[in-house]
Amino acid sequence: MKDYNFTHLQELESEAIYILREVAAQxxxxxxxxxxxxxxxxxxxxxxxxxxxxxxxxxLVHIDTGHNFEEAITFRDELVKKFNARLVVGSVQESIDTGRVVEEKGINASRNVLQTVTLLDTIEKFKFDAAIGGGRRDEEKARAKERFFSHRDEFGQWDPKNQRPELWNIFNGKKRMGEHFRVFPISNWTEMDVWQYILQENIELPSLYFTHEREVFFRDGIWLAKAPFMAMKPTEKAEKLHVRCRTVGDISCTGLVLSTADNLADIIQEIAATRVTERGGRYDDKRSDAAMEDRKKEGYF
Amino acid sequence: MTATSDTKFSSKGYLGMQLLRFTTAGSVDDGKSTLIGRLLYDSKSIFEDQLDAVKLASVQKGSEHLNLALFTDGLRAEREQGITIDVAYRYFATPNRKFIIADTPGHIQYTRNMVTGASTANAAIILIDARNGVIEQTYRHAYIAYLLGIPHIVVCINKMDLLEYRQDVFEKIKADFNAFVAKVLPGEDLRFIPISALKGDNVVKPSLNMDWYKDTTLLETLETIPIDKDHDMVNQRFPVQYVIRPESDKYHDYRGYAGRIAGGIFHPGDEVMVLPAGMKSRIRMIDTFNGPVDEAFPPMSVTLLLEDDIDISRGDLIAGTASLPKSASEFDCMICWMNQRPLRINGKYALKHNTRDVRCLISHIDFVLNINTLEQIHERTSLAMNEIGRIHVRTTKPLFFDPYTTNRQTGSLILIDEATNETVAAGMIL
Structure with a gap:
């Protein structure tokens, strides 16, 4: 009999496409x-x-902290144009200006936490009933129990102890007025799967993911990018080094890794040999052992 | 840069790997978390920062060894109480396969979690503590694996180190288990492995303490179980998920039915029937983003185009005319109740079957099962959380289905309480 083998990337892709179509239908x-x-x-x-x-x-909805890598914004605008997509921007600066949130102060100040309010305001303003996110269960322990279809109450909160069971490939997107869902089509992907898929599909990425020279400084085991709004301690010194991002987020909490990888195959080899998780470089997760779980309950991504 | 010899994945090898989903059932004391920790640790799927965190936590808890179980504890409540209360998904890969573990608690009050984890699994690991042998819980786990139609079952007899790695202990447990499963698991792919998760015997590395065991380790077993026949490759089934009608001049007449193949192999030219309309047509094209394909099989996500213009929408089923599914608005099914609010006889619920939404009425409970003894309890009028039973369902519109034992996709359904919108039951159509 003929071989009907499916590779794991084909299976993960098929699953994600199935979920995306469910979202559009439900x-x-x-x-x-x-x-x-x-x-x-x-x-x-x-x-x-x-x-x-x-x-x-x-x-596409972008929650803009205002603390971006310039390359990421240029990339976003080009992508929107190329694929004829619609873009909605929610601005954290606007949330600060209108007094919805108060900017954090001090050396570790970050707008990462403030994003939650802007995100929920944007969802409410545009009456979005499902927000599709790129969260993966392998990223962090609180995400390991996240559902594909994750219910949020009218305050945008996640209740990890009272999640709907998810069986087979049947997804229950029923909700009351004002409630919404977060949907994670690539829940079952690992960091390695994502990179392998990018290679297989030849997907274009912002230059930040490849090696480049940048002024960086070292704090608590992580390299951070120097930027006008990044407060530095007197003992911290910026150096120009060859780095690349493993994740791209708000500058204040995105760790960089020293790397000379300038193509996808090299990045994959680097990741295969790396012994630190991707979020190990996320400054926001270091705040406490349950930092992610707490933020997620409040409505974070 | 070229790959070094200690690099785990070659780009090419990794791109061609298969995916195996397995579930683990066992209680805290069986060493389930330790076993998963051992699989992750010995297959080098644990990262340095995770390892550091667990080392620190092990010391804080006064643990003598590296506490492997801490790798799998997810939510804060679980870390505090030291129990697993939900399904947690773990990922690891070897050069041969990628694995998704549905890690579920084994206690009877978490039957619904076990059922959830089992619903998508190709394989189940059933853990037995060698000191206790086959107990009530073992029967329960085996039955759930059977009920959810998991094609491959691996029984791990753990803590062999505490019984001097004796073969007679292993053989006795194997015989006891076989005696039980002859009733419920006829013809299943069933294997037995003596292990020590704590010491690492036969998990990833072959044991040096049990030379009487000649078969593969647990990891080798998981790497080689054949899974390409786990789907129904005979009966063509395609639940329509979404209709694609591009609003562009170029694709003005394009009308594609998007979905995931749930059974059988589809080719252009195949004669199909659209249900519930009952109209026949042929497949004109199987479309994908990368262009049309000559065949589509489970679990591919594709878009079908038909030769005739038929009114088709989400919830319809496109089936091969060679073997049509059953069509009925009254049928029996086994269910596992998953909600605090018990099932009410004559209660009305929303029902989801593939992409089809209907409403239903539970008209009769045939029996409730004592899942520890498999005894059928008749004349019950309700079903409480974590109970399994056989019910009679009447739907507002017909469903097009196959028995669950033939097709796990077209034979499964969920019930939703319309007052709370919660998923309250998992159903397997008989």
Whole structure:
């Protein structure tokens, strides 16, 4: 008999496409949360595949902390143009200006936590009933129990102890007015799967993911980028080094790794040999052992 | 830069790997978390920062060894109470396969979690503490694996180190287990492995203490179980998920039915029937983003285009005319109840079957099963959380299905309480 083997990347892709089509079918106003990072870029690629030859039936939503890597914003705008997508921007600066949130002070100040309020305000303003995110269960222990279809109450909160069971490939997106869902089509992917898929599909990424020279400084075991809004301690000294991002987020909490990898194959070899998890370089997770679980309950990505 | 000899993945090898989903059932004391920790640790899937965190926590808890179980504890409540209360998904890969573990608690009050984890699994690991042998819980785990149609079962007899790695202990447990499963698991792919998760015997590395065991280690077993026949490759089934109608001049007349193949192999030209319309047509094209393909099989996500213009929408089923599914609005199914609010006889629920949404009425409970003894309890009028039973269902519109034992996709359904929107039951159609 003929061999009907499916590779793990084909299976993960097929699963993600299935989820994206479920979102389009079950919700009235879905949106894709686009951070400019590789996971959300992969989601855009999967969405193009899911609805081909039609265009992506939902807008991309970017929650802009104002503390961005310039390259990420340029990349975002080009991608939106190329794929004829719609873009909605939620601004953290606006949330600060209107007094919805108060900027953190001090040496470790970050706008990462503030994003949650802007995100929830944006969801409410545009009446989005499903927000598709690039979260993966392998990223962090609180995410390991996240559902594909994750219910949020009218305050945007996640209740990890009272999640709906998810069986087979049947997804329950029923909700009351004002409630919404977070949907994670690449829940079952690991960092390695994402990179292998990017290689296999030849997906374009922002230059930040490849080696480049940048002024960086070292804090608590992590290299951070020097930027006008990044407060540095007197003992911290910026140096120009060859680095690349393993994840791309707000500058204040994105750790960089020393690397000379300038192509996907080299990055994959580097990751295969790396012994630190991807989020090990996320400054926001170091705040406490349950930092992610706490932020997620409040409505974080 | 070229690959070094200690690099785990070659790009090419990794791209061609298969995916195996397995579930682990066992209680805290069986050493389930230790076993998973051992698999992750010995296959080098644990990262340095995770290892550091666990080393620190092990010392804080006064543990003598590196506490492997800490690798798998997820939510804060679980870390505090030292129990697993939900399904947690873990990932690891070897050069041969990628694995997804659905890690579920084994206690009877978490039957619903075990059922959830089992619903998508190709294989189940059933853990037995060698000191206790086959106990009530073992029967329960074996039955759930059977009920959810898991094709491959690996029984790990753990803590062999505490019984001097004796073969007679292993053989006795194997015989006891076989005697039980002859009733419920006829014809299943069933294997037995003597292990010590704590010491690492036969998990990833072959044991030096049990030369009487000649078969493969647990990891080798998981790497080689054949899984390409786990789907129904005979009966063509395609639940329509979404209709693609591009609003562009180029694709003005394009009308594609998007979905995931749930059974059989589809080719262009195949005669199909659209249900519930009952209209026949042929497949004109199987489309994908990368262009049309000559065949599609489970679990591919594709878009079908038909030769005739038929009114088709989400929830319809496109099936090969060679073997049509059953069509009924009354049927029996086994269910596991998953909600605090018990099942009410004559209660009405929303029902999801593939992509089809209907409403239903539970008209009769045939029996509730004592899953420790498999005794059928008749004349019950309700089903409480974590109970398994056989019910009679009446739906507002017909469903098009196969028995669950033939096809796990077209034979499964969930019930939703319309008052709370919660998923309250998992159903396997008989």
């Amino acid at each position: 919700f009235e106003r879905p949106a894709l949360l686009f951070s400019g990072g590789k996971d959300s870029i992969v989601l855009v690629h999967l969405s193009r595949k899911a609805f081909h030859p039609a265009s992506i039936p939902f807008p």
